[in-house]
Amino acid sequence: MKNSGEAWPPEGTEPVAAHPDAPGPGTKLGVHFSECFGCGDEQDGGLHMESTVGDGLTVKSQFTVTEAHQGAPGLAHGGLLACAFDEALGSVAGNLLRLPAVTGRLETDFRRPVPVGSTLFITATLDGMDGRKIYVSAEGRLDAEDGPVAVRARALFVTVEFDHFTTHGDPNAWKKMRDSNRVNP
Numbered sequence: 001m002k003n004s005g006e007a008w009p010p011e012g013t014e015p016v017a018a019h020p021d022a023p024g025p026g027t028k029l030g031v032h033f034s035e036c037f038g039c040g041d042e043q044d045g046g047l048h049m050e051s052t053v054g055d056g057l058t059v060k061s062q063f064t065v066t067e068a069h070q071g072a073p074g075l076a077h078g079g080l081l082a083c084a085f086d087e088a089l090g091s092v093a094g095n096l097l098r099l100p101a102v103t104g105r106l107e108t109d110f111r112r113p114v115p116v117g118s119t120l121f122i123t124a125t126l127d128g129m130d131g132r133k134i135y136v137s138a139e140g141r142l143d144a145e146d147g148p149v150a151v152r153a154r155a156l157f158v159t160v161e162f163d164h165f166t167t168h169g170d171p172n173a174w175k176k177m178r179d180s181n182r183v184n185p
C-alpha cells in the first residue's frame with residue numbers, strides 16, 4: 001500500500017491466517033448490525049455498504065455515493081469516505097479473524113474527488129497482528145474493480161473483550177445484534 005509516512009505494517013507485525021471458521025472467498029457478508037451506519041439496513045441515512053470475502057486475506061466492499069453523502073455540492077464528504085473505509089477495514093479484521101476489535105487509529109489519503117452517483121470498489125486487506133494490534137489497509141477505486149484509485153486508507157484495530165461493548169455501549173442493542181445472528185460473539 002503506497003501511503004505517505006512510515007513503513008506499513010510497522011516492524012514487529014506478524015503475518016496471520018484467517019480463523020478456521022472464517023467465511024471463505026465469495027461469501028457475501030451481509031449486515032453485521034442493522035443500525036450500523038456503515039452497513040445497516042435499518043439506517044436510512046447510512047452508507048448501505050455491501051461486502052464479500054475476497055481471495056487471500058481480503059474483503060471487497062462497495063459504497064455508492066448519494067446526495068445524502070455530500071460535502072461540496074455533488075461530491076462525497078471526506079468524513080463519510082473515512083467512515084466507509086472504517087467499515088471495510090473493520091469488516092476484514094472482524095470477519096477473517098473472528099475477534100472483537102475496535103478502531104484505534106484510522107488514516108485516509110484522498111487522491112481523487114468522488115462524485116455523487118459513483119460507486120467506490122474497496123478492497124481491504126488484513127496485513128498482520130502484533131499482540132492485540134491488528135493492522136489493515138485498503139484502497140478504493142472509482143466505478144470499477146480496476147478503476148482509478150480515489151482513496152487509500154490504513155488502520156490499527158485493537159482487540160477487546162466483549163464486555164467493551166456492553167460496558168461502554170447499549171447492552172440491549174448488543175443483545176439485538178446477537179439475537180439477529182449476524183455476528184458471532
Ligand SMILES: CCCCCCCCCCCC(=O)SCCNC(=O)CCNC(=O)[C@H](O)C(C)(C)COP(=O)(O)OP(=O)(O)OC[C@H]1O[C@@H](n2cnc3c(N)ncnc32)[C@H](O)[C@@H]1OP(=O)(O)O
Pocket residue numbers: 032038086087088089090091094095101102103104105131132133156158159160182183184
Ligand atoms: C463479524 C464481525 C464484523 C464486524 C464488522 C465491524 C465493522 C464496523 C467497523 C467500525 C469500527 C469502529 O468504528 S469502532 C468505534 C471507534 N473506536 C473506538 O471507539 C475505540 C475507542 N478507544 C478505546 O476503546 C481504547 O483506546 C482501545 C480499546 C482502542 C485501546 O485501549 P486499551 O484496551 O486500554 O489498550 P491500550 O493498552 O491503550 O492499547 C493496546 C495497544 O494498542 C496501541 N494503541 C491503541 N490505540 C492506539 C493508537 N491510536 N495509535 C497507536 N497505537 C495505539 C497501544 O499503544 C497498545 O500497544 P502495545 O503497548 O500493546 O504495543
